[in-house]
Amino acid sequence: MKTATLAVSFFAAAVSNVGVAQTAPSAENGKVIYNKWCVYCHGAVAPAEGPGALPGTSALSVKYKGRLPAVLEERTDLASEFIRAVVRGGLFGMPITRKTEINDAELADVIAYLTGEKQ
Amino acid sequence: MALPPNTSEAEFASALAEFAAVVGNDWVFSSEEDVALYRDSYSIYWGEPEERVASAALAPANVEQVQQIVRIANKFRIPLYPISTGRNLTYGGSAPTLSGSVVVDLKRMNRILEVDEDRHFALVEPGVSYFDLYNHITERGLKVMLDVPDPGWGSPIGNSLDHGVGYTMAPFRDHFGSHCGMEVVTPEGEIIRTGNGALPGSESWQEYRYGVGPSVDGLFAQSNFGIVTKMGFWLMPLPETFLTGTVTVPRYQDFDALIKEVSYLEDSFLIGMPRYGSPVRGSDFLGGSPAVGRLMENGWPSTDRLEDFVRAERLPAWSVMLPFYGPEETVRASWAAAKRRFAARIPGAAFQDGELSRLPLPRDVAERFPLKPNVGIPALEVFGMVARNPLTDSDPSDGHADFFTFVPRKAAAVSEAARVLAETYAEMGLPPLHNPFITPINYYSRCFIVATVVPTWRDPVKNARSRALFSRIIDRVAERNWGTYRTAPAFQEQAVSKFSFNNNSLLRFQEKLKDSIDPNGIISPGRYGIWPASMRNRRA
Numbered sequence: 064m065k066t067a068t069l070a071v072s073f074f075a076a077a078v079s080n081v082g083v084a085q086t087a088p089s090a091e092n093g094k095v096i097y098n099k100w101c102v103y104c105h106g107a108v109a110p111a112e113g114p115g116a117l118p119g120t121s122a123l124s125v126k127y128k129g130r131l132p133a134v135l136e137e138r139t140d141l142a143s144e145f146i147r148a149v150v151r152g153g154l155f156g157m158p159i160t161r162k163t164e165i166n167d168a169e170l171a172d173v174i175a176y177l178t179g180e181k182q
Numbered sequence: 183m184a185l186p187p188n189t190s191e192a193e194f195a196s197a198l199a200e201f202a203a204v205v206g207n208d209w210v211f212s213s214e215e216d217v218a219l220y221r222d223s224y225s226i227y228w229g230e231p232e233e234r235v236a237s238a239a240l241a242p243a244n245v246e247q248v249q250q251i252v253r254i255a256n257k258f259r260i261p262l263y264p265i266s267t268g269r270n271l272t273y274g275g276s277a278p279t280l281s282g283s284v285v286v287d288l289k290r291m292n293r294i295l296e297v298d299e300d301r302h303f304a305l306v307e308p309g310v311s312y313f314d315l316y317n318h319i320t321e322r323g324l325k326v327m328l329d330v331p332d333p334g335w336g337s338p339i340g341n342s343l344d345h346g347v348g349y350t351m352a353p354f355r356d357h358f359g360s361h362c363g364m365e366v367v368t369p370e371g372e373i374i375r376t377g378n379g380a381l382p383g384s385e386s387w388q389e390y391r392y393g394v395g396p397s398v399d400g401l402f403a404q405s406n407f408g409i410v411t412k413m414g415f416w417l418m419p420l421p422e423t424f425l426t427g428t429v430t431v432p433r434y435q436d437f438d439a440l441i442k443e444v445s446y447l448e449d450s451f452l453i454g455m456p457r458y459g460s461p462v463r464g465s466d467f468l469g470g471s472p473a474v475g476r477l478m479e480n481g482w483p484s485t486d487r488l489e490d491f492v493r494a495e496r497l498p499a500w501s502v503m504l505p506f507y508g509p510e511e512t513v514r515a516s517w518a519a520a521k522r523r524f525a526a527r528i529p530g531a532a533f534q535d536g537e538l539s540r541l542p543l544p545r546d547v548a549e550r551f552p553l554k555p556n557v558g559i560p561a562l563e564v565f566g567m568v569a570r571n572p573l574t575d576s577d578p579s580d581g582h583a584d585f586f587t588f589v590p591r592k593a594a595a596v597s598e599a600a601r602v603l604a605e606t607y608a609e610m611g612l613p614p615l616h617n618p619f620i621t622p623i624n625y626y627s628r629c630f631i632v633a634t635v636v637p638t639w640r641d642p643v644k645n646a647r648s649r650a651l652f653s654r655i656i657d658r659v660a661e662r663n664w665g666t667y668r669t670a671p672a673f674q675e676q677a678v679s680k681f682s683f684n685n686n687s688l689l690r691f692q693e694k695l696k697d698s699i700d701p702n703g704i705i706s707p708g709r710y711g712i713w714p715a716s717m718r719n720r721r722a
Contacts, residue, residue: 155579
């Protein structure tokens with residue numbers, strides 16, 4: 064029984080992997096990646112500015128002064144190419160992110176999360 | 183596209199093909215777009231010919247692949263530049279010291295091989311970040327506490343090999359000092375294990391670091407003698423509680439007595455890292471209040487003027503926050519003993535009790551805890567100090583270059599270092615950031631750091647000004663016989679040149695080792711001024 068379960072699981076995983084390559088980016092996985100890599104600077108926990116603020120959220124709060132949300136996950140205007148350019152090229156204090164950290168598929172997932180319906 | 187030195191395009195293509203046969207095509211990064219991801223985001227030469235850039239990058243999955251990469255590099259005489267997480271921003275990031283080097287990106291080697299909560303150690307690979315190790319420990323409820331630097335995305339291996347630091351008790355704050363056991367791929371592709379790791383099948387590799395005979399571990403930090411692929415670290419048992427207490431003293435001249443008493447507590451292992459402050463300065467980081475600015479308008483004030491200023495402001499001259507770790511009974515007793523000692527030695531000393539926290543902190547409390555690094559919680563909040571803020575809103579910098587100089591644990595030395603830095607800024611036509619109320623950082627428990635932060639840019643004109651300032655600071659502090667403990671590749675040569683005792687005998691010794699251990703000069707040529715013989719004429 065155990066062997067059979069493993070075989071089914073392996074098959075399901077194989078199908079799933081093929082599916083990932085052929086289907087649209089996953090906003091669900093994008094949220095996981097966002098929480099692993101982005102949230103430490105761009106999260107909503109902590110004050111928007113001042114002591115204890117997160118650097119990305121704080122910087123955007125200073126920059127937009129309420130015209131746009133300082134928390135990225137609350138934005139509805141982010142363009143895919145802009146997100147890609149900032150992640151790969153850095154912007155002000157935000158450094159470049161390499162593909163060994165967030166690969167292209169994962170970046171597509173993050174973009175899907177930030178540009179789509181947040182969960 | 184950059185090429186490795188003395189390598190033709192055809193030779194490089196052959197080498198890349200051999201590298202790809204080892205790591206797989208997906209893990210060889212050689213397109214212009216991919217190689218650009220290995221630029222130093224905070225480079226003080228961004229976009230200029232002197233910017234240090236890679237020719238390609240490789241991401242091996244295991245130590246065997248690292249060995250093969252090293253052998254291929256020897257065959258083609260191609261310099262390699264290993265990085266762990268590549269996040270030591272302000273110290274070079276993921277960019278090589280020598281342009282044209284092939285970066286060996288160890289991020290994929292990210293296994294946490296062991297965390298022992300009874301013997302209090304961890305064994306990890308280079309791609310493991312502090313975030314990874316913290317999550318591993320907290321998810322399993324292991325009863326150990328990490329010591330973390332400010333940027334949690336760094337790695338225990340990378341940070342310790344760069345002589346990086348943390349915030350808890352003295353033996354753990356020195357991350358290289360708290361390591362126990364290394365695995366290293368030598369420049370010839372052989373694996374060595376240090377300390378008790380050299381005993382085949384040793385069960386105490388992470389418990390006794392010297393083995394027998396000479397210890398060579400120090401050779402692999404801030405250097406280019408091998409590629410470290412595993413490292414053990416001693417961890418602090420998770421304390422039952424964390425308590426802080428703050429001491430303030432009224433007069434400017436009380437600083438020396440305050441330091442002496444704090445040093446007694448620190449060297450007796452009764453406190454973790456003390457955090458000095460100056461209420462009268464009116465700012466937590468460099469600069470100061472407008473009143474301090476006015477005080478500085480006529481040059482460095484006399485001691486009498488400083489005492490008058492402190493009295494007029496009606497604020498304590500100095501403060502220090504003391505962290506205590508352990509059972510509630512002992513931390514409360516230690517704080518009580520500390521108060522008794524300060525009160526007996528410094529007239530007017532005042533005390534503020536901090537809150538006692540039970541560890542581990544619940545997750546929701548940990549996320550908002552204001553002293554995360556003090557209880558081993560990795561974060562990135564420190565970047566808030568250099569991110570866009572109301573003062574820099576019109577022209578935020580693109581990065582920063584940190585300069586830390588080490589001075590003796592004495593008030594006079596701190597004041598002198600602050601004055602040297604203030605004079606250097608003035609000499610360069612810049613408003614002084616430093617004043618007589620600058621406080622030291624005590625990462626390394628036995629000496630003080632006095633710091634400054636220089637902005638870096640993606641604008642060459644602005645970067646030229648920052649370079650001139652940074653270089654001048656290195657020279658000025660060296661005139662006082664002080665040095666710095668790490669810096670970006672752009673300044674490593676200059677920083678090392680100040681450690682010149684006996685006609686640079688230390689560097690010459692390191693060069694002899696380099697020639698013997700790495701005869702083809704393939705590992706990180708030029709890192710911290712150590713060039714292989716074939717490139718030694720590059721030294722300024």
